[in-house]
Amino acid sequence: MNIHSIETFGTQEGPGIRYVLFVQGCNYKCLYCHNPDTQCLDKNIEMSVDGIIIQVMKNVPFFGAKGGITVSGGEPLLQAKELSELFMKLQKNGVNTCLDTNGSILTEQAKVLLSHTNLVLLDIKEADVDLHSAISGVKLGSVPSIDFAKYLDTIGKPFWVRYVLVPGYTDDAESLEKLSKILKEFRTLERIEILPYHTLGAHKYKELKMKYELESVESPTQENIESAKKVLEKSGKKVFVR
Secondary structure, three states: EEEEEEEEEEEOOOOEEEEEEOOOOOOOOOOOOOOOOOOOOOOOEEOOOOHHHHHHHHHHHHHOOOOOEEOOOHHHHHHHHHHHHHHHHHHHHHOEEEEEEOOOOHHHHHHHHHHOOEEEEEEEOOOHHHHHHHOOOOOOOOOOOHHHHHHHHHOOOEEEEEEEOOOOOOOHHHHHHHHHHHOOOOOOEEEEEEEEEOOOOOOHHHHOOOOOOOOOOOOOOHHHHHHHHHHHHHHHEEEOOO
16 A cells, blocks of 8 residues: 555544544645645555554553544545455454545545545535635536445445634635535434634645745634634535544
């Protein structure tokens, strides 16, 4: 597998304490990406599935009742075949598996991976198609993550939605109202997480000699965050600010 980095004591990537595997390579170029160094496919650490399992099992004593492994990115679905094997073997060893994805790939192999996944963290960029295309850097005819959510709901797969709140981009009331109505329909959606935009990864763009498109954008105010939270709570789901 192509791996970018590993966090052995993650507390923000799903329930409990988690072994977080950040994979290399992504099919999106999001304006607010705070890990732009994970986007390309050729800068990585290669690890075997069995090698990863050995490392994960060493951390099992720290997981407790809710912890496990979370695979994030980059975009994990680009390595769905290898991840299917990894998750299947880990589940056989009693390890809880969690997938953090932009939901842009729903191939048969991705469906196999989901069958070995306990929980999905689904990153929805925007409910509006045009705004989603502008934010993700990929022009699309629909919002893939919403179609992905529909599939998760159909198969009864628990998932959390993550939404990055960016002033002037993803905080308009109309889009939030639209998203809230959509999310209301999903039975297996357990919670919504608002991730306030920050500039902690901005320095990486300079190091990589990449242009940072949101240089003049500030983090949302507490008022912005509370306003977005109230709109998303209309979905009837639990909404948390991370």
